[in-house]
Amino acid sequence: MYSNDLIRGTLRTIILKLLSEQDSMYGYEMTQLVRERTKDKIVITEGALYPLLHQLEAEGVVTTESVSIGKRVRKYYKLTKPGKKVAREKVNEFDEFLHTMQILLDLKPI
Amino acid sequence: MELSEEQIAFIRSDLQQRGIVDFNLETDLLDHLCCMVEARPEESFDNAYREVLKTFGEHEFVSIQRETEQLIVLTKNKTMTTTLRISGIGAAFFLLVGSLFKVLHWPGAGASFILGAFLLVVLFLPITFIMRYKTADTGNRSMLLNIIGAACGIFLAGGITFKMFHWPMASIMYYTGIALLLFGYVPVYVISVYKNSLNKVNAFSTVILIIAVSGILFLANDRNSERVSQEYRNSLMAEQQQAQTLQLRVQQLAQQDSARKTQLEQVLQNCALIRAAEEKIVLALEGTAAGQPSIGNMGNRSVAMEILNGNGPTSFTAVSQAAAAAGITLKQEDWIGLPSGILLQKMAQLRTEMLIKSI
Numbered sequence: 001m002y003s004n005d006l007i008r009g010t011l012r013t014i015i016l017k018l019l020s021e022q023d024s025m026y027g028y029e030m031t032q033l034v035r036e037r038t039k040d041k042i043v044i045t046e047g048a049l050y051p052l053l054h055q056l057e058a059e060g061v062v063t064t065e066s067v068s069i070g071k072r073v074r075k076y077y078k079l080t081k082p083g084k085k086v087a088r089e090k091v092n093e094f095d096e097f098l099h100t101m102q103i104l105l106d107l108k109p110i
Numbered sequence: 111m112e113l114s115e116e117q118i119a120f121i122r123s124d125l126q127q128r129g130i131v132d133f134n135l136e137t138d139l140l141d142h143l144c145c146m147v148e149a150r151p152e153e154s155f156d157n158a159y160r161e162v163l164k165t166f167g168e169h170e171f172v173s174i175q176r177e178t179e180q181l182i183v184l185t186k187n188k189t190m191t192t193t194l195r196i197s198g199i200g201a202a203f204f205l206l207v208g209s210l211f212k213v214l215h216w217p218g219a220g221a222s223f224i225l226g227a228f229l230l231v232v233l234f235l236p237i238t239f240i241m242r243y244k245t246a247d248t249g250n251r252s253m254l255l256n257i258i259g260a261a262c263g264i265f266l267a268g269g270i271t272f273k274m275f276h277w278p279m280a281s282i283m284y285y286t287g288i289a290l291l292l293f294g295y296v297p298v299y300v301i302s303v304y305k306n307s308l309n310k311v312n313a314f315s316t317v318i319l320i321i322a323v324s325g326i327l328f329l330a331n332d333r334n335s336e337r338v339s340q341e342y343r344n345s346l347m348a349e350q351q352q353a354q355t356l357q358l359r360v361q362q363l364a365q366q367d368s369a370r371k372t373q374l375e376q377v378l379q380n381c382a383l384i385r386a387a388e389e390k391i392v393l394a395l396e397g398t399a400a401g402q403p404s405i406g407n408m409g410n411r412s413v414a415m416e417i418l419n420g421n422g423p424t425s426f427t428a429v430s431q432a433a434a435a436a437g438i439t440l441k442q443e444d445w446i447g448l449p450s451g452i453l454l455q456k457m458a459q460l461r462t463e464m465l466i467k468s469i
Contacts, residue, residue, distance in 0.1 A: 027142050046170075071113070
């Protein structure tokens, strides 16, 4: 598992990327998907996830839809139209950042 | 395993007991916890829930809620944050420029200072207060601290501004600000922040800084106005004895020669005129004149100059005309920028000189 510092800066990018692939997701689903894909190397904590999701909602990047699941309510998060653009930009920015870091740290290409 | 209604209700009330009041967040966390419990189908509900909670810290839920609130406040109040930044930088800039210009006696000092004070009192401090109120996390004490802090700032900034323009109530506002800082802010800060703060060294140095600053603020206002008029009073006593002897001598001379009498009476009248100007400055310095505040360090360099730069019998023009009648030439540039105390002494010396010259 990577250090919190590394993950914190990229969490927004990770969430936006997931939402741009999956149409709509709920919080637990996001944490599980990230665990699965990274083989537990990146674990998103609830303490980081929910404040971010609520902030994204306040910024108008995502909207929520509440669906009744059995006896409880599940909130699905979904990118808004401007949110999709933000997601693309974030991912592109990170891609460039990775290239820069590769050059900077003299790493072998992935 | 799907959780029963009772089990869901149990988790919900547990969340509420742990301080979650934000309904939106509660929905998220409830579903999240339920999912986590359901992911352990082989365990009993109680065991599974206990294990799930272990992955959260003791105050984790409340801190998630707090962070969520803070992020949302910052996001929703972007305009406020921007106004805060701009007004803060503007206030600091104009106050500094105003003070600098005031010391150098350049024009525009007053306008710049009042603009800075306006930004500080009307925009910066209230917005700081509101923002802190919205993101406050530890209940009543930190609220109280914010209220006292904002009030301190408003009183101090207002007091200094009023002082610069010699408006009434300046000293009362200024001292109220200092008193609030020392006897309001510091104790509440010590009780609330110092006790809970992780970084005690930081909190300690903040308290010491506040006390030091209030001491300096207090001295800055007090010392100079007192000292200036006391020094002047001392020199005036010595000067007055000499002046009385001279006046007596002048009157004796005048009785012998009526043309000279008129001339000398004119000199005495001129001396009285300068004496009146001195009196006006002293009154302004001591704050005993009707509606005149006591002038502290902020304005004392200029209080004498401002009176002399005015019109009428207490102006520099009138004083230099009086001196010229006795054959003494005054250069205004020699007087510019002098502290009130020195100017008063110069004026007293001038009177003595005028009397000596006319004998």
